[in-house]
Amino acid sequence: MTAPEPYAPAPQPAADDGPTSLVRAAIWVAIGALIAAALVCVVWVLIGGQNGIVGRAFLTILLLVGFAGATILDAHLAPRRPAWFALASMGVWIATLLIGAVMIWLPERYSWGGFSRFVQFLFIVLILQLVLLHVRLYLKAFQRYDTTFTRAVAIVTIILVVALAALLIVPLMLGEYLWFPDIYWRVTVAVAILAAVGTAIIPLVNVLFAPKKPRAAAPYPTPYAVAPVAPQLAAPSAPVADPASVAAPQELLPWPTYVDGATPLPMLPDGSPDWGAYYTGYPTPGAHVFGAPEPTAPQTDAAHPASSGYEGFPPPPPLPPRP
Template sequence: MTAPDPYATPAPTTDQAAHADSSRSSLLRAAIWVAIGALIAAAIVCVLWVLLGTRDANDIVGRAFLTILLLAGFAGVAILDAHLAPSRPAWFALASMASWVIALLLGAIMIWMPERFPWLGFSRFIQFLLIVLILQLVLLHVRFYLKAFQRYDTPFTRTVTIVTIALVIALAVLLIIPLAFGEWLALAGVYWRIVVAIAILAALGTALVPLVNVLFAPKKPRPQVAHAPIAAPAAPAASTVPAAQELLPWPTYVDAVTPLPMLPDGSPDWNAYYTGHPSPGAHVFTAIAPAAHVEPQAAPAPPQAIAPAQPAPAVGYEGYPPPPPLPPRP
């Protein structure tokens, strides 16, 4: 009987499963509506920038093409998130959709925002990719960090987790602002000092919870492997044969009782079968005879003269050689 796994998730009841499915579907619908609203808002912002802007036709066409690519990419990502939502936690599916909405709005603003320097057009694309990377790294950090927190939930770890997640989100915001609007912002040196300080505190909080888990969290029991008992070999070379394979009887001498000797490589000594003497280095086994029933001995008969035994002529059968002699008896 094995001990129950303390980390195993208890099977939900029918009512709990139905409630979870309904809440998940409602969150999924909400995330899809948020994506639709973000698409509409981004399109309206771009249209207003086109109508009220002072750009020439060639510049508008290029930016419109980038906007269409941005909207199509967001639609594809939103559909992918909707398909992956059933296999994810509800909060993670909603947070993932929110991160893509933020990326969509920032991308639309960066496309239609006036350029302070004409040669910085391609750099905005690189900055947008960095913004998407930061948002996704924040999501992965929060997901794995919450898994580590759930292993050992205490007031201390709960406080550290909340503060660390807030610091990570603040760090992401402080890094995204110069990437999206740094062209038009003059950030002082104290801004970057604050960014570095928050990054150090966020790294400290990220390392605290795993260290506390290593020291105090209950260990997951390792599965014990049952070892099969080792049985003594009943016959020579039986240990090298799989248990599922049928064992063949060990060959014997002509008397069908005395087993043949075994060579050092584990094979029968067939030479002893024909010569009656074991080969050098062969292991000799004793005869295995069934226990005979002991009967009361009768009175001994008077001695009689016994004629000397005459050796039987070695005659074969239909031209075959005669059987070999019996092995030497002790």
């Protein structure tokens, strides 16, 4: 027998699943967008006016820090998410960064424009995140019943939802400098109605045609185990070679005994306790008696015969047969 090598190489731990190549590419794109936004903001600082430059620079720093934190969080959550959702989330944060940089450094036309732009930017972030959540839940519902019809409805609905988000973001972003005619808002409402209809179709189709998951019926517990001997008198079983391969035994109720609490009741041929012997003291013909000799006649009290009870109640059961 050879001794183990004292300096044998230890087994290397399994490598942690890192982000996929697409997610890595998205992270590099996010880094490039961060650098580009920072350079654009620096150029505006150097060549722009002096009106509110300190406040805008502070907001720009907050925007860049928030974008970096969101990107790091997405990178940590990427292994737990589908690849398309990680890419979409990264793209949403890049669009948020660019929109925020433009809104911060765009010249103001009104004295109260700073606070108004901040509120509008929060609405833009909310719209983008709601669109991302909508697409995630909508595709989950679509995967339950994938057909040609539902696939076409899902593609058209996602396009309409993205278009609706763009139609809502543009006025919030450039509302100070652009005038939007009445037809623009009519188209926005029409797209919203179509997107709502497409969103409702997939869940309705799932309710009608999607296969349902079968429900497992709960097993009915048996009160006593059918065994050739009582549990108290059974011999211990041999040890199992592989305990992991044997299912856990069902928890059994204790075998009933006589009134003395020690002598087990006889067992009927069907495996159930002989409750008649509990009240009469005699085992039922054919019942299996555990260690009991020939039964004797039940003892009765002279003052209280066995046929009489107390105020109409049956008499107490006799003691089990004794040797």
